[in-house]
Each structure stands twice: as structure tokens, then as C-alpha cells.
Amino acid sequence: MKYTIKDYQDIGKKLKERLELETEIVAIKFFKNVSEIPDGFLRPFKDTGKKWTLCMGMSAARRAGTKVALTPEDNPCMINTALGWAKVPLRVLFGSQTTNKWQKTLVSVLKNNNARLRLGGYMANLPLNLLLRYKGYMLSPLSSTPFIPDTALFYGYPEQILHVTHSLGYEGKYVPRAAMCGFGESCWAGTLFPLTSKRPVFVLLGTGDRTFGRVKKYEVGIGMPGSMIFYTDKYLYKSGGDFSIKDAIKNPPANPDENTFPGWKEVYDAMKY
Numbered sequence: 676m677k678y679t680i681k682d683y684q685d686i687g688k689k690l691k692e693r694l695e696l697e698t699e700i701v702a703i704k705f706f707k708n709v710s711e712i713p714d715g716f717l718r719p720f721k722d723t724g725k726k727w728t729l730c731m732g733m734s735a736a737r738r739a740g741t742k743v744a745l746t747p748e749d750n751p752c753m754i755n756t757a758l759g760w761a762k763v764p765l766r767v768l769f770g771s772q773t774t775n776k777w778q779k780t781l782v783s784v785l786k787n788n789n790a791r792l793r794l795g796g797y798m799a800n801l802p803l804n805l806l807l808r809y810k811g812y813m814l815s816p817l818s819s820t821p822f823i824p825d826t827a828l829f830y831g832y833p834e835q836i837l838h839v840t841h842s843l844g845y846e847g848k849y850v851p852r853a854a855m856c857g858f859g860e861s862c863w864a865g866t867l868f869p870l871t872s873k874r875p876v877f878v879l880l881g882t883g884d885r886t887f888g889r890v891k892k893y894e895v896g897i898g899m900p901g902s903m904i905f906y907t908d909k910y911l912y913k914s915g916g917d918f919s920i921k922d923a924i925k926n927p928p929a930n931p932d933e934n935t936f937p938g939w940k941e942v943y944d945a946m947k948y
Contacts, residue, residue, distance in 0.1 A: 680821065680822065683817060683901070684817070684819060686904055687699070687700050687702070687904075689908060690907065690908055690911075693911060694831065694835050694838060694839070695835065696831050696835060697830075698737040698830055699737045699738075700817040700818070700828065700829050701736050701814055701827065701828040702814070702815045702820040702824035702901070703812055703824055703828065703866045704813045704815075704824055705809045705811075705812045706810065706812065712744040713821055715821075716743060716744040717735075717741055717743045718744050719732075719743070719745070720748050721749075726750060728750060728751060728883055728887045729745055729755070729861070729862035730752075730884045730887050730888030731887050731888055732814050733814060733828070734887075735814075736814040737830060740819065742813070742815045742821070743814045743815075744811060744812075746810055746811035747760045754858075754862050754863055754883070755811075756768055757859060758863060759808070759867075760809060760810050769781060769785065769788070770784075772784045777882070787856055824901035825870050826865070826866050826869045826899065826900055827900075827901050827904050828866065828897070830880075830895075830896045831894065831895070831896070832893055836896065836897050837920070838911060838921065839911070840877065841914035841915075841920065842906075842908075842910040842911045843906070843907060845914050846910070848906075849903060849906065851875040851897060852876050852877070853879070855881075856881070857879065857882055858881050859881065860878045860879055860881040860884055860896070861880060861881075861884050861890075864878050864898065865878045865898030869898045869903075870900065874899075874900075875897055875900075876897065876898050878896035879895060880894055880895060
């Protein structure tokens with residue numbers, strides 16, 4: 676189904692209310708030329724003379740409703756090179772992690788990235804994105820987005836994000852992945868990976884998010900391809916039926932036994948031990 680910009684705005688408002696989110700869902704649009712940026716978007720370095728990290732842009736979009744366009748010139752964080760917006764030798768890119776003491780040695784960096792590669796994350800998407808030649812991305816609250824988003828990023832309590840993961844996995848179609856490292860989580864794992872893999876990704880908001888992006892201690896996130904938010908809404912709170920986890924958390928049985936859930940009773944009756 677082809678969704679309009681208004682459809683995205685409406686679903687952004689609806690899901691924020693249904694999930695009781697504290698902040699807006701962020702809509703993300705990658706661009707290949709700055710001429711694609713509409714009027715009304717803040718360009719941090721061009722407009723203010725100050726640079727913003729990408730997670731600062733996320734914070735401005737979801738908390739203040741600011742529409743932001745970020746390019747390599749706006750962003751002091753090296754992650755734009757990993758997103759493919761600028762070229763840099765991999766030995767320098769990886770070496771920066773040891774210079775900052777994020778990881779112990781270059782071997783440690785390579786082992787970490789190889790592990791994420793096996794999980795279908797991060798570096799698996801780097802070559803593809805370099806071919807796409809993106810030069811930045813635009814951020815907007817989904818509820819007022821002026822564009823069709825490539826990806827969407829939810830921030831919330833673990834329970835709120837849990838409901839989203841249950842919705843995505845209800846039919847077994849879109850079980851979220853997680854290839855976490857604590858670096859480049861919202862800007863990379865939450866945006867590029869869903870774009871290139873076409874899959875949802877759980878985001879353990881990391882160093883930059885918590886240092887510069889005003890992320891609260893209890894917040895986690897999930898990124899997904901833009902159109903997947905409609906699927907999320909369709910199956911939200913369906914998991915468990917009358918025994919939905921949303922209700923179970925609020926009204927837990929005082930003394931759970933095998934009769935608490937019909938499925939438990941079914942298994943109990945068939946058990947042999």
C-alpha cells in the first residue's frame with residue numbers, strides 16, 4: 676500500500692498516544708544532495724555556526740519538534756564516515772576507537788565489528804551505503820513530517836519498546852534484530868541498518884546518545900523501515916489476546932499456577948515427568 680505524508684503524520688500521532696510515549700517518534704530521510712532539504716529545516720553549522728552530533732539532532736526533533744538537516748559539515752562525531760557520508764580509510768576509522776579508548780586495541784575493534792557482521796548488523800551495511808552515496812539525513816517528528824520517511828525511530832521505556840517488538844513479531848515476520856555495541860546506536864543502528872536491511876533493530880542507546888542527546892537513563896529504542904510503523908499499529912497489543920502483557924503487567928495474578936494462562940494448562944496437562 677502506498678501511504679501519503681498525511682498518513683505518516685496521523686500514524687505518528689496515533690502511536691505516540693497508544694504507546695504513551697514521552698517524546699515524538701523520529702522520522703528520518705536520507706538525501707544525496709543538500710538541494711533536497713526543504714525550507715524550514717535547521718542546518719546547525721550553516722545557520723548557527725555551531726556543530727551538532729547526530730544524536731543532538733534526534734533529541735531536538737523528538738523533544739522540541741525541530742526539523743533538522745545534518746551533513747558531515749554539521750557533525751563533529753566520526754559516525755558520519757561510517758554512515759558513508761564521507762570517505763575515510765578504515766584503519767583510521769577503526770583506529771579512532773582505540774585513540775578514544777572506547778576499545779582496548781585495534782584487534783578488539785576488529786573482533787567487535789566481525790561479531791556484529793555475523794549478527795547482520797553495522798559493517799554488513801557499510802559497503803551498500805557507500806554505493807548509495809548519501810550525504811546526510813533529515814530529522815523530523817513523525818507527527819509533522821514533511822517527507823515520506825526512510826526509517827522511523829521510537830524512544831521509550833523498555834516496556835513500551837517491548838510492546839513494539841511483540842507487535843512486529845506477532846506473525847513472525849519482522850522479529851527485531853539487535854547488534855549492539857553502545858556506539859552509534861541511534862544514528863547508525865537505528866537509521867542506516869533498518870534502511871539497508873529492511874528489518875527492525877533494537878537500539879541500546881549508547882555513549883553519544885547519553886552524553887550529548889539528552890537520553891534518559893531508562894530509555895531504549897527501536898528503529899524500523901518507515902512503512903513498518905503501520906504494521907506496528909495493526910498488531911499493537913494483540914500478543915497475548917485477553918492476556919496481553921499490557922494488562923498482565925498492570926494486573927498480575929497474586930498466586931500464579933498452571934491455570935493462569937490457557938497455554939500453560941495445555942502444556943501442564945501434556946507433561947510427563
